[in-house]
Amino acid sequence: MYYKRALHGWFLTAAAWFVLSQELVAHPGTDVAIVDLTALINASPASPELRLRRATCYVEHQRWSEASDDIDHAARLSPDHPDLALARAEYFLARDEPLASINALASHLISHPGDAAARILRARASARSGDTLGAQNDFQHALRYLPEPKPELWLEANALIAEPVAALADLETGLTRLGPVPALEERALKLELQLARTDSALQRLTRLAAHAERPETYHRRRGDILFQANRLTEARRAYTDALAAIDRLPEWLRLSEPTQQLIAQLTPLATSPL
């Protein structure tokens, strides 16, 4: 979890570079980020941001007591620091204490309801604690606040929707907002097939093929779906489409090993008697 905000007030001088490179050599077994931050904390011991950043690194390495010490130290330096709640929540979640994580964020999210990073963190903690509805609610808020939600985030929220029809509708919304992102398309395809919506799945693949620079694999997948649905004439046509797409490739790509393998697989499928 990255809740960092821009830090101001100090920057690395040539002398600090020297300190950092000294430290790096002096502690070869420790993550460089921790080594760097320790040097900077020694130079600026009153910075709560540096403590919180090092806490995040300690959390990443599961060095719990050092992480906790840094968060407590930051709290003493700046009791109202806006990142404190997130740091604590992140720490507890990493320790698999989701309820403590949710508690750590409670008042922060009352005063900062639009903090997407905090919403995501609480959604994860809620999901871990088994409160799926709470998690979905926070994810939906975060996805609404973010102008450009990331595919990973959409998928994470989508995975909480157990009912396939609802999950599929949610993916459609995601695809409309984010564009035809492969990971979302693949999950949607999987759900379509799970729901036995063969024609929807086929339409999805046809659409993907229409926009692809190399559509052959999408046609091939159409063929496989049709074949499994025992729609053999259409399957053959899809395999023929795949071969035709390969035919349109420049020779140097057509002759490549994977394409030759694909041709070898497709040819009997496109020509076999029904």
Add this chain to the structure above:
Amino acid sequence: MKLPSFLLLLAFLTAPAVHAATTILRGPYLQLATPTSIVIRWRTDTTEPSSVRFGLAANQLTLTAKSEGISTEHVVQLAKLQPNTRYFYAPITGNDKPTKPGAEDGPPSALVSSFVTPPLPGPAQPTRVWVLGDPGTKTPAQIAVRDAYYKFNGTRTTDLWLMLGDNAYADGTDAEYQKAVFEIYPSLLRTAPLWTTLGNHDGRSANSLTQSGVYYDIFSLPTMGQAGGVPSGTEAYYSFDHANIHFICLDSTDSPRDAEGAMAQWLRADLAATTRDWIVTFFHHPTYTKGTHDSDKDSDSGGRMNDMRANFVPILEAGGVDLILTGHSHNYERSHFIDGHYGKSQTWEQRYILQARDGRPEGQGAYTKPRTRTPHAGEISVVTGSAGHASSKPIPLNHPAMWISLNEAGSSIIDIDGLKLNFTFLNETGAIRDTFTIEKK
């Protein structure tokens, strides 16, 4: 209609003072170049409309492009451009009225700059790419590396440039970007599109999950395959085409790196879709390094180097990658012509070297690959993370995957001409310290 000259004088004298005071604080800089469009960005000290004059000659900026609203952060897309064509442009600011020709001695806004749109994807065209890893130290070394490249390049057009992350130390703040990027490379920023990936230091002021923070505010990167490639849905990782080259940017810093995650799924789809001759990939964390970082250490960089090597190098190699560019280690390490090594250096074997030579046509011979895209036909992996400085201390530089390792500040240059790729490492004094060539036949 010709106005009496005293009316023009009156208009000039009564122009609002706020306009006369407008200063461009940043840029202009070029982003998201496609054969038919480009994004021009700049920052002013006062809030004003965002407009750009442009045209096919410096003294004929007859076209205007604008964005809605008023701002100090200006983002204007020029659309419907001709591929492979030089355009001249100037942002319109308060003190640079469109009726007044741009003064040579005026503020940056008044200067007319130019760029060349990328050619249509597919056909080959000689292309020069400047590659900077970890540049943003604001030290004399960064300046020296820059000047060495400018001298090396001369009057030739740099088609595009790549920053491999850690572009502005120590925290990638806006102020640090101003000093370490915008005030160091103003002329190139105005004339060649910059593409970048997120480094761990940039990541301190940015959040990839929410796509917010300084890095995401400063750069306009493709999410919908606007510049070629498969839509990624995120600026954190993306691809684009230039002539016969497909560039892939991955986010090794702040996006999930699991082998079946969204980034990996996108990468597989993107590799399968491209019909370009060359595939060049860049991200921040090196997969093989014994420099200022150690890719054998799980504790180093939160395991990111392990993840990229174990989860992404196999996908890239199966997709026929030619060149992998990384930074993070502040040195230069260039691999043998390799394939198939996904473990730590203790598991290295000679069999991972597909062609045991220097890769130099004038030496033991260039590396060769079949033109037909063949999985696992070999690539060169380059750590070029010393565009800001080299290590001040001795570092091991003994990773067995490397053909050459140097603790020197410098930057890298890729020249692709048809089916030949020439690579150069230029140090801060302007000395060429490594070269290699890959030829496709």
